[in-house]
Every structure is written in C-alpha cells, then in structure tokens.
Amino acid sequence: MQEHQASITGGTCEGVDLAALAQREGTPLHAYSTSSIRQRIGDLKIALAGLDATICFAVKANPNLAILQLMANAGVGADIVSVGELRRALNAGMPAERIVFSGVGKSADEIAGALNVGILRFNVESLDELHTLQRVAKAQEVTARAAVRINPDVDAQTHAKISTGKSENKFGVGIDEARRWFADRKALTHVQLDGLHVHIGSQILSLDPFRLALQRVTAFWRELEQAGHPVNSIDVGGGLGVCYRAGVDRPVAAADYVDAIREALAGYRGRLLLEPGRWLVAEAGVLLTRVLRIKQGTERRFLVLDAAMNDLQRPSLYDAWHDIVPVTDEPRPPTTYDIVGPVCETGDTFARARELPECAAGDLLLIRATGAYGASMASTYNSRPLAAEVLLDQGRYAVVRRRQHFEDMIAGEQPARNWETA
Known part of the structure; x- marks a missing residue:
C-alpha cells in the first residue's frame, strides 16, 4: 500500500465496513477517505514551510462540495476553469482571494x-x-x-x-x-x-x-x-x-x-x-462495485460489473490502469478476466487479462485510486443515473452526493410543445 492511499484493512476503510456500506448505500458507490486527503494537504504544507506559497486545489479533479469544504477548512484555495467551478468553490467557503482562473x-x-x-x-x-x-x-x-x-x-x-x-x-x-x-x-x-x-x-x-x-x-x-x-x-x-x-x-x-x-x-x-489536483484526492478514493455475472466467451472470460465507463471513464479514455481487488480476505484460486461494465460499448472495459481471485456473481470489488477524475467525469450515458458519493471519516460516513434518481436525470427534458421561430 502506498503511503496515504485510502487504507483498506480487513474489508474496512477509515474504520467503516465496506461490505455493510455497500449493502446500505448500494453500488456503484464512490467513497473518499478524509484522513488521506488531510494527510496529503499536511505533507505539502510542511514541504512549503518558509515559502510565501498558496495551494489552489484543481477543482476539476473532484468538484464535490464536501471535498471542497474539506479543502477550504484546511486553508486551501481553488484553481478553476469555469464559472461553475467558481460558484462551487465560493459555495464551499473558499475565499475569492485564494481562487485562480485557468x-x-x-x-x-x-x-x-x-x-x-x-x-x-x-x-x-x-x-x-x-x-x-x-x-x-x-x-x-x-x-x-x-x-x-x-x-x-x-x-x-x-x-x-x-x-x-x-x-x-x-x-x-x-x-x-x-x-x-x-x-x-x-x-x-x-x-x-x-x-x-x-x-x-x-x-x-x-x-x-x-x-x-x-x-x-x-x-x-x-x-x-x-x-x-x-x-x-x-x-x-x-x-x-x-x-x-x-x-x-x-x-x-x-x-x-x-x-x-x-x-x-x-x-x-x-x-x-x-495547483495540485489528482495528487491530493486520487488515492483517497475507491469505487465500490458488484459482480453482475461471469461470462465465458470463446477466447476470454468476462467479469461483468455494475459499475461502468460512465462511473469511471479513465480506463476507456486513457487506457488507464486501476488496481481492482475483491473486498474479502477469503482465499480463492487465481483466475484471469477481462473486467467490463454493462454499457453498450466495447470501450466499457476496466481491465484486460487481469488476474484476480476467482469471483462469483454478487461479490463486492473495489477499484482503487478513483478520487480524481472519477465522479468528476461521470455521465448518464445509456441513461444510467449518477452513482452516490460518500465521505469516510474515522469510523463514520456521510453521503455527500445522493444516488441520482431517474426523475432527476430527466428533469430538464420535456416534450416539444411550444414551437418558436428564431
């Protein structure tokens, strides 16, 4: 385990039982460790001691208001790239004099x-x-x-x-x-x-x-x-x-x-x-997901998850590697899978030819280092509602984004009733 990565021990993170958390809040589920983020901020501040330096968190990495409030409470400002990010930073309590616009x-x-x-x-x-x-x-x-x-x-x-x-x-x-x-x-x-x-x-x-x-x-x-x-x-x-x-x-x-x-x-x-972004939050986050089924193809065995590219786009967009592990200590024989999601795209693939302990439908897995550019880049492609997000803190958790409902997803849509000319 890398230093300050969200520590997963015996199926717990920050003292929160991940299996119980997934059972209560459902999957896919983004979870963030407050201790990991605070430690990263602290390490950077110690390194900067004696310099006239301001840390401005790159909001695009993770714009959740609870994450931004955590940053603000630690004296961190914001690096923004849109007026929406400006409003988020201000709403989270970041003073304007600590905000830079790129x-x-x-x-x-x-x-x-x-x-x-x-x-x-x-x-x-x-x-x-x-x-x-x-x-x-x-x-x-x-x-x-x-x-x-x-x-x-x-x-x-x-x-x-x-x-x-x-x-x-x-x-x-x-x-x-x-x-x-x-x-x-x-x-x-x-x-x-x-x-x-x-x-x-x-x-x-x-x-x-x-x-x-x-x-x-x-x-x-x-x-x-x-x-x-x-x-x-x-x-x-x-x-x-x-x-x-x-x-x-x-x-x-x-x-x-x-x-x-x-x-x-x-x-x-x-x-x-x-302007650190990824470095402050990536390793603090995990994406909890369940196995939907095992599919044996002609040449490959597919592990189909309930998380998809719309929940974590990095593997599809950048061919990025994320470590993926079962949330269990039960010994099982190793098996090689292509780990995929349910979205109707071949690109909806988290890993190819990845060796894991043998899995079964219903098993809980976690994808590591998803705290940056995970929920931040999420979409509702295939009409899949956005996943919930939770903050973990020393044995407790708080929902910081509730799971999107279908009605939320279509709230801005309407039939073509009022036709106008421009």
Whole structure:
C-alpha cells in the first residue's frame, strides 16, 4: 500500500465496513477517505514551510462540495476553469482571494463573473483572452490581476491526452509572445500583468520534466526582472502523479517536488502558487462495485460489473490502469478476466487479462485510486443515473452526493410543445 492511499484493512476503510456500506448505500458507490486527503494537504504544507506559497486545489479533479469544504477548512484555495467551478468553490467557503482562473476558453461573461467577486488572478492563455480581460475589466472599472501561461515546450512524459506543456498543445503561449505582452503591458490600463504560470501536464512520475519547465520559467522571470517588469507571482501549476499500479508507479514525494521548486526559483521573493489536483484526492478514493455475472466467451472470460465507463471513464479514455481487488480476505484460486461494465460499448472495459481471485456473481470489488477524475467525469450515458458519493471519516460516513434518481436525470427534458421561430 502506498503511503496515504485510502487504507483498506480487513474489508474496512477509515474504520467503516465496506461490505455493510455497500449493502446500505448500494453500488456503484464512490467513497473518499478524509484522513488521506488531510494527510496529503499536511505533507505539502510542511514541504512549503518558509515559502510565501498558496495551494489552489484543481477543482476539476473532484468538484464535490464536501471535498471542497474539506479543502477550504484546511486553508486551501481553488484553481478553476469555469464559472461553475467558481460558484462551487465560493459555495464551499473558499475565499475569492485564494481562487485562480485557468483555461483556454474563458468567456467574457465568465471573466465578468470572476471579476465581480474579486478572484486572486487570471492565468491568461492567449492574446485574444488578454484583450477580452482588458475590455471587461475596463467596463467594470476594476483592475484584473493576470499571469501569462507559458508553454515551455516540455514533454511531461505522460499520456498524450493529459500533456499540456508542448508547443503542439492548445495551452499557454510561447516565451517570445509572452515577452511581447510584457513589453506592451503599460497599454493595459485595466490589467495588471505581473505573473507567470506554467503547467505541463498531469500524472507526472519524474522530477525531470518539472525541472526543465521551471528552468525555462526561471530564465524568463530573470529576464523580465532585468527589463524592469515586476513578476509578483509565479504559478508552478500541478501535475504530480499518483500510484495507480502498486509496485509499478513510483510517485514523486511532495518534499522532493518542493525542493526542486526551491532550487529552480532560488532568490525569488514573490508569491508562489501551486495547483495540485489528482495528487491530493486520487488515492483517497475507491469505487465500490458488484459482480453482475461471469461470462465465458470463446477466447476470454468476462467479469461483468455494475459499475461502468460512465462511473469511471479513465480506463476507456486513457487506457488507464486501476488496481481492482475483491473486498474479502477469503482465499480463492487465481483466475484471469477481462473486467467490463454493462454499457453498450466495447470501450466499457476496466481491465484486460487481469488476474484476480476467482469471483462469483454478487461479490463486492473495489477499484482503487478513483478520487480524481472519477465522479468528476461521470455521465448518464445509456441513461444510467449518477452513482452516490460518500465521505469516510474515522469510523463514520456521510453521503455527500445522493444516488441520482431517474426523475432527476430527466428533469430538464420535456416534450416539444411550444414551437418558436428564431
């Protein structure tokens, strides 16, 4: 078991009996360990001691209000990419001065909403966005604080779909363009452009990509400083990887990550921002699911679960590995299965040729490390209602999202009665 992963011992997590929990709340069921999340926050704060640093949780990883409240209570802010995430963060008690707004597609209305509440900073990703920010801030007669997101053209050595720091990716701008922005910054009457931001991807298991990206950002910061441009904040993004495959994935320790930041930015006196998402919550979560049936195919034996790709999309979307284990200590002979869900897609597959103790219909399994981009990316495809979510805390649990009912799922739909012309 990796350090601070949701600890499963004798069929319990956080002292909660998982079999009893599944019996009471049903499956599929997302469960999150509060102790694991608090420990991760604590480890990062210890590593950052002595630095002027603010932790902003990447809300997209897990936007459940109870998770965000846990973050807020620990003094953690938010990294948002939509006005919906802004509203969630504020509703959870995160102060606006700890919220940063990232993303390539901020609309004028979203920018206006964020300006209205006085967020800490906008991470600007294009010249058009910079001009939009100037226009909206001028109309509101306020000054927006902004950082330019640098695309350092660094390979994060992760899955192509979660790599964000190469020149071919849609995120950020090259250093040459950023240089021009700072040269012209005095023309921005309502934007205070005084920050740098970099985020090269997600699920990064080596310090090397971080070091290279930070090296390029540091060189640019020093260049700007010498040219008389203030850089009051540097946002180093997120991307720290977690253990999805026990014995194979070897995540970077928080202390080593922060040491790399200290080394790269030695002498920097401004504010540091960090945007961890997956690292804070992924290993705190498990997805409980039952075996519906065993199907013997011509070439493969299929283990059919009641959880599906709409409950956990990562294996289908990224070919991602998640450890899957039975919630029992009963010894059984090993059997090889393709582990699949009931959705009508071949891509609804959690694992291929995975060896497990022999299973039977009704058995309870858990899929590990689902606390990030699990429920967050869920859908109602095949008209499957969203799963429930629970928070576990030292022998007790609370439902933090009730299981969606059919009536909830179709609430916004209606027959075509009122026809209009546009």
